[in-house]
Amino acid sequence: MDLYKLLFSTNVMLVEGISEELLIKSYLREYSNYLNNIEVLSFHKGYNKIIDLWMKINSHGKRKIAVVRDYDNQPNAKEQTESRSIPGKVFVGTTEGYTLEDDIVNGNIDLLRSxxxxxxxxxxxxxxxxxxxxxxxxxxxxxxxAMIACEFGTEQFHNFSLPNHINNAIKFLKGEPI
Structure with a gap:
């Protein structure tokens, strides 16, 4: 089923794992009416091959794909995946820090510390x-x-900020300027 969603959904977002999937799905559920228009799928590796396959099937349609990945101190992997970006078709967003947690904490340190x-x-x-x-x-x-995802929509997380790479991926899929 995930393969079908990957290849034939209007807007697909590939993420590294359960943490990204929980974060994005929960955030979209609470703060956006676009959840039904974005399929969030977890793939830990193989983004380059997945993007290449996706493009063979979707190069001429209106479908879009966004990849949300960790930097993991791998500049070559970052460069290889980001080189597959195509305006209006393929977006690749990479964490600024080592992983998702680094970027989330950097953007929400006071909220999360307390x-x-x-x-x-x-x-x-x-x-x-x-x-x-x-x-x-x-x-x-x-x-x-999981605990943070449950808190979306509460006063405690009213000022929560998504990391830039995820926020930009959502904007891309919604057709908004990045």
Whole structure:
């Protein structure tokens, strides 16, 4: 079924894993009426081959694909995947930091610091840096993202900001300027 969605959906977003999928689907559910128009699918690797296959089938239609990937300190992989970007057809967004958690914390440090201390009882200092918080999060990856995803739409997460690469992917699929 995912293969069918990948190749034939109007707007497809490929993500690295469950954390990205939870984040994006929950965010779209709460803050956008575009969820039914964007298929979010998890693929951990193989983006270049997937984009190439997708283009063979969809090069002449109106369908779009966005890839949301981690940098992982792999500049060559980043360059190879981003070179497949095609305006209006293929968008590739890569984290600025090592992983998704780094980018989320950097954009939401005060909100997350208090949330992790007050609601998840993390043993971190009020002065913890973004890097320190992200490193703790990486050891509790899926569980933490599930908790955050449940908080969307609440006052606690009213000012939450998506990382730039995800925000730009959503804008691309919606046809908005990036």
């Amino acid at each position: 949330y992790f201390i007050d609601h998840l009882n993390w043993d971190i200092e009020l002065s913890a840096t973004a890097s320190e918080i992200a490193n703790v999060w990486k050891s509790k990856k899926g569980e933490t993202m």
